[in-house]
Amino acid sequence: xxxxxxxxxxxxxxxxxxxLFPNESANGGERLRGSQERKNHLLMRFPSAFSSSTHHLLxxxxxxxxxxxxxxIALQTRVPSQTAEKLVAEISDDSEDEEEELxxxxxxxxxxxxxxxxxxxxIALIAMLYYPLSIGLTFYQKWFIKxxxxxxxxxxxxxxxxxxxxxxxxxxxxxxxxxRMRVSLRDQMRWLAPIGICASMDIGLSNWALEYVxxxxxxxxxxxxxxxxxxxxxxxxxxxxRNSLGFETGLIAAGLFLFTWKSSQLDLTGLLxxxxxxxxxxxxxxxxxxxxxxxxxxVRHPLDMVAHVQPWMMIPIIPMIWLFEGAEINWNSVxxxxxxxxxxxxxxxxxxxxxxAFCMEISEYLLLxxxxxxxxxxxxxxxxxxxxxxxxxxxxxxxxxxxICGLVLCLSGMxxxxxxxxxxxMSRSLVDTDHQYxxxxxxx
Numbered sequence: 392x393x394x395x396x397x398x399x400x401x402x403x404x405x406x407x408x409x410x411l412f413p414n415e416s417a418n419g420g421e422r423l424r425g426s427q428e429r430k431n432h433l434l435m436r437f438p439s440a441f442s443s444s445t446h447h448l449l450x451x452x453x454x455x456x457x458x459x460x461x462x463x464i465a466l467q468t469r470v471p472s473q474t475a476e477k478l479v480a481e482i483s484d485d486s487e488d489e490e491e492e493l494x495x496x497x498x499x500x501x502x503x504x505x506x507x508x509x510x511x512x513x514i515a516l517i518a519m520l521y522y523p524l525s526i527g528l529t530f531y532q533k534w535f536i537k538x539x540x541x542x543x544x545x546x547x548x549x550x551x552x553x554x555x556x557x558x559x560x561x562x563x564x565x566x567x568x569x570x571r572m573r574v575s576l577r578d579q580m581r582w583l584a585p586i587g588i589c590a591s592m593d594i595g596l597s598n599w600a601l602e603y604v605x606x607x608x609x610x611x612x613x614x615x616x617x618x619x620x621x622x623x624x625x626x627x628x629x630x631x632x633r634n635s636l637g638f639e640t641g642l643i644a645a646g647l648f649l650f651t652w653k654s655s656q657l658d659l660t661g662l663l664x665x666x667x668x669x670x671x672x673x674x675x676x677x678x679x680x681x682x683x684x685x686x687x688x689x690v691r692h693p694l695d696m697v698a699h700v701q702p703w704m705m706i707p708i709i710p711m712i713w714l715f716e717g718a719e720i721n722w723n724s725v726x727x728x729x730x731x732x733x734x735x736x737x738x739x740x741x742x743x744x745x746x747x748a749f750c751m752e753i754s755e756y757l758l759l760x761x762x763x764x765x766x767x768x769x770x771x772x773x774x775x776x777x778x779x780x781x782x783x784x785x786x787x788x789x790x791x792x793x794x795i796c797g798l799v800l801c802l803s804g805m806x807x808x809x810x811x812x813x814x815x816x817m818s819r820s821l822v823d824t825d826h827q828y829x830x831x832x833x834x835x
Contacts, residue, residue, distance in 0.1 A: 506606040520750075521774075522773075531743070545741055549745040579703070582678065588707050589678070595669050602663065603664065604658050616669035619669055643804035650797030697752055
């Protein structure tokens with residue numbers, strides 16, 4: 392009999408949470424972990440109060456027309472009113488830090504039913520989509536820009552095409568299924584504008600820097616982007632500082648630096664532009680993670696993110712086009728390729744690159760939702776290493792001992808990051824299991 396009464400207490404507690412946090416149950420499994428932690432948190436704070444309330448289960452209570460918060464909780468959960476008032480006070484006094492920590496969960500964290508193998512398989516499938524698109528777009532753009540001297544204009548064309556693709560797909564989805572969520576202008580200016588502006592600045596500054604530095608020096612300097620991402624992740628409290636995090640980040644950055652090291656003359660202007668681009672990368676992906684992994688976010692889906700961010704990306708690129716390419720833009724230069732006037736060919740090549748860029752950005756946001764900004768940057772570094780190795784094989788360049796040492800350091804840092812992520816997930820699962828076991832032990 393005591394066991395069943397304890398079960399009723401857990402049902403009471405579940406009802407209590409549906410009253411206090413009605414939005415918590417709106418998204419089903421995505422918020423299961425947060426709700427479970429809150430329930431465990433309350434059980435630990437009020438074990439005696441709930442134990443003493445079991446005899447109220449079979450009692451009937453008069454229901455007021457307009458009960459207050461604590462009275463409503465007491466009536467619907469059969470918890471004594473004094474206990475309910477204490478619960479309301481305790482929950483109201485919970486720190487914002489705990490609230491924010493529960494809000495920023497990755498999909499893996501919010502779905503405890505996923506095993507580690509299933510999680511790895513999901514990320515591997517997304518990575519298999521990301522790498523061919525990203526590497527293919529890199530080589531495609533290098534070939535196209537070499538024969539078409541207006542790179543920023545091409546980038547702006549990609550922005551427009553990505554926006555059109557996202558809007559058309561969203562429209563078809565809304566016609567078939569249900570309307571997508573809308574984001575207010577205020578929220579767009581607060582969250583999405585920084586993402587779009589920083590993303591556009593990252594691309595624009597990177598293209599500008601390539602006029603001053605070689606590709607190897609650019610890749611070497613851009614390796615500092617992981618340091619910016621870690622710094623902004625700590626600043627926005629998306630990550631907690633761990634010595635292992637600093638160590639693996641340092642290994643990856645130093646390894647990529649040494650892997651791309653060549654005895655080339657350093658250009659300070661180009662280096663400054665690359666570092667500014669790396670800082671924009673850090674802001675872009677940390678704020679994107681902050682926005683997409685919130686439980687109440689309207690842009691958790693990559694398609695919604697692309698549709699809302701692209702207009703903001705146009706704002707900084709237009710002045711850059713006018714400043715750096717304005718003198719060269721005319722009807723003939725825009726629609727000429729390899730010295731031949733062919734508008735349909737130019738439009739087709741830009742559209743092909745735009746489609747590749749759209750698919751790649753969708754895969755990037757999928758990785759971000761399922762992992763983190765740091766992990767996404769590591770995937771990008773793997774792509775850079777693979778691209779450079781491929782370039783070495785094609786161009787028959789020899790890797791120096793310093794380059795090989797850098798490659799080993801870089802891969803070691805990535806391996807450590809993966810091992811630490813696995814250890815964190817396993818320890819988190821053990822904590823949840825211990826909580827559930829302790830609750831069941833007390834119930835028997």
